[in-house]
Amino acid sequence: MIEQDRPFPASLPAAGQVVLIRVFVNGPAGGNPVPLVADARGMDAEQMQDVARTHGHESAFVLPADVPGADWRLRFFVPHHEMEMCGHATVGSLWALRRWGVWTTPTACVQTLSGLVDVEWDAARQRVWISQPAVRQELLEPDAAALVARTLRLPAPLPTTNAATSRVKTLVPLPDAATLNGLVPDFAAMESTCDAIASTGLYPYALATGEQVAAEPTVFARQFPRKSGYPEDAATGIAAAALWGHLAATGTIAVGSAASPVVCTVRQGDAMGSPSAIAVRPRFDAQGAVAGCWLSGEVMEGAA
Numbered sequence: 001m002i003e004q005d006r007p008f009p010a011s012l013p014a015a016g017q018v019v020l021i022r023v024f025v026n027g028p029a030g031g032n033p034v035p036l037v038a039d040a041r042g043m044d045a046e047q048m049q050d051v052a053r054t055h056g057h058e059s060a061f062v063l064p065a066d067v068p069g070a071d072w073r074l075r076f077f078v079p080h081h082e083m084e085m086c087g088h089a090t091v092g093s094l095w096a097l098r099r100w101g102v103w104t105t106p107t108a109c110v111q112t113l114s115g116l117v118d119v120e121w122d123a124a125r126q127r128v129w130i131s132q133p134a135v136r137q138e139l140l141e142p143d144a145a146a147l148v149a150r151t152l153r154l155p156a157p158l159p160t161t162n163a164a165t166s167r168v169k170t171l172v173p174l175p176d177a178a179t180l181n182g183l184v185p186d187f188a189a190m191e192s193t194c195d196a197i198a199s200t201g202l203y204p205y206a207l208a209t210g211e212q213v214a215a216e217p218t219v220f221a222r223q224f225p226r227k228s229g230y231p232e233d234a235a236t237g238i239a240a241a242a243l244w245g246h247l248a249a250t251g252t253i254a255v256g257s258a259a260s261p262v263v264c265t266v267r268q269g270d271a272m273g274s275p276s277a278i279a280v281r282p283r284f285d286a287q288g289a290v291a292g293c294w295l296s297g298e299v300m301e302g303a304a
Contacts, residue, residue: 007302008021008301008302010100011101012038012100012102013037013038013039014039015040015041016037016039016042016043017037017039018036018051018059019035019038019096019301020033020035020036020055020301020302020303021036021092021095021096021300021301022034022092022300022301022303023088023089023091023092023235023298024088024091024234024235024237024276024278024297024299025276025277025297025299025300026267026269026276026277027275029273029274029275030234030269030274030275030276030277031234031269031274031276031298032058032088032269032274032276033055033057034058034060034088034089034092034093035051035052035054035055035057035060036059036061036089036092036093036096037051037059037060037061037062038062038096038097038100038102039062040061040062040075041063043061045077045082048061048075048077048082049079049081049082051077052077052078052079052229056229056230057230058076058077058083058086058089058228059078060074060076060089060090060092061074061075061076061077062074062093062097065110067111067116069109069116070109070110070111070116071103071108071109071110072097072110072111073110073111073112074110074111075113076112078225078228078229078230079228079229079230080227080229081227081228083113083167084112084113084114084167085114085166086237086238087130087132087166087236087240087241087278087295088235090110090117090119090130090237091130091237091295091296091297093110094108094110094128095128095299096299098121098128103121106120106121107119107120107121115133117130117131118130118131119131125296127279127297127298128299129281129294129296130295130296131283131293131295132166132237132238132241132245132292132293132295133291133292134291134292135164135165135242135244135245135246135249135292136165137161137162137163137164137245137249138162139160139161140160140162140170144160144196144197145158145159145160147193147196147197148170148172148197148202150186151185151189151190151193151202152172152183152202152204152224153185153186158172158173158174159173162197162199163242163245163246164238164242165292165293166238167200168198168199168200168242169199169200169202169203169223169236169238169239169242169243170194170197170199170201170202171205171246172205173205173207174204174205174206175206176206176209177206177220177270180204180205180206180220180271181220181222183204183222185202185224190224190226190231191226191227194226194227195226199226200225200226201223202223202224203224203236203239203242203243204221204222205219205221205243205266206221207252208220216262216263216264217254217262217264218264218265218266219243219247220266220270221236221239221240221243221266221267222268222271223268232272233268233269234268234276235268235276235297236268236278237278237295240266240268240278240295241280241293241295244264245292245293248282248293255282256282261281261282261284262281263281264281265279265280266278266280277297277298278295278296278297279295279296279297280294281293281294281296
């Protein structure tokens with residue numbers, strides 16, 4: 001039986017209880033909400049999806065791990081289906097487990113349908129960092145890029161890339177944040193377009209320019225999912241990871257070194273009135289080569 005929402009508890013909630021948090025917060029009404037069930041033992045898939053339908057957001061469910069090396073297993077649902085991986089829900093779930101004293105070690109590992117995810121606790125910033133693997137990417141053919149442009153109602157096609165660290169997102173470079181925030185896509189065509197290009201969402205973006213340029217790179221983005229039960233997403237961790245991987249691989253942004261990594265901020269949700277900020281930094285292997293990235297951001301309890 002799923003209990004009704006309550007104020008954020010001081011200790012681990014009862015089994016089945018839904019707790020609301022917001023992740024990647026960048027302002028009082030910002031961040032992406034996560035309905036979280038910290039003890040989902042006894043819940044079946046239909047009950048989990050019902051939580052997502054009721055709240056209208058990506059929802060996370062913590063279960064005992066069933067593979068070696070993992071501390072917990074996470075399942076994620078949106079109103080229409082189960083997801084393999086959800087970046088902001090993973091960050092939020094581990095933040096909550098830390099808050100409740102369930103997770104006390106410097107690192108952890110969580111099991112997802114997308115694979116194992118490494119987790120680090122940043123004590124100085126009181127933040128969670130989660131890993132994502134190296135990006136896989138493919139430039140779309142001109143006909144596919146033209147289809148994406150029509151769906152976003154752009155005047156002409158642009159170089160368009162399918163990129164993924166988990167689910168495939170379609171990256172579309174725009175000249176500035178004003179153009180990005182002014183987009184009014186053809187939402188009726190979103191699902192068929194994404195199906196045609198083998199993507200789970202369109203992720204147009206714009207590099208910060210002029211006064212927006214900071215010591216560390218900032219990128220603005222919006223995410224229009226293929227079919228999740230809502231037209232736009234306020235913060236999408238795996239899309240930000242794919243975008244970062246694409247920009248790093250093309251030399252568009254600096255990555256720094258293992259001793260001094262450059263943190264990139266992906267700002268999303270501004271056009272929705274839900275400002276979000278996703279911190280992305282490179283993950284280096286033992287030889288000092290970039291081997292994926294880490295994601296983090298601010299987490300707050302409760303709904304916006």
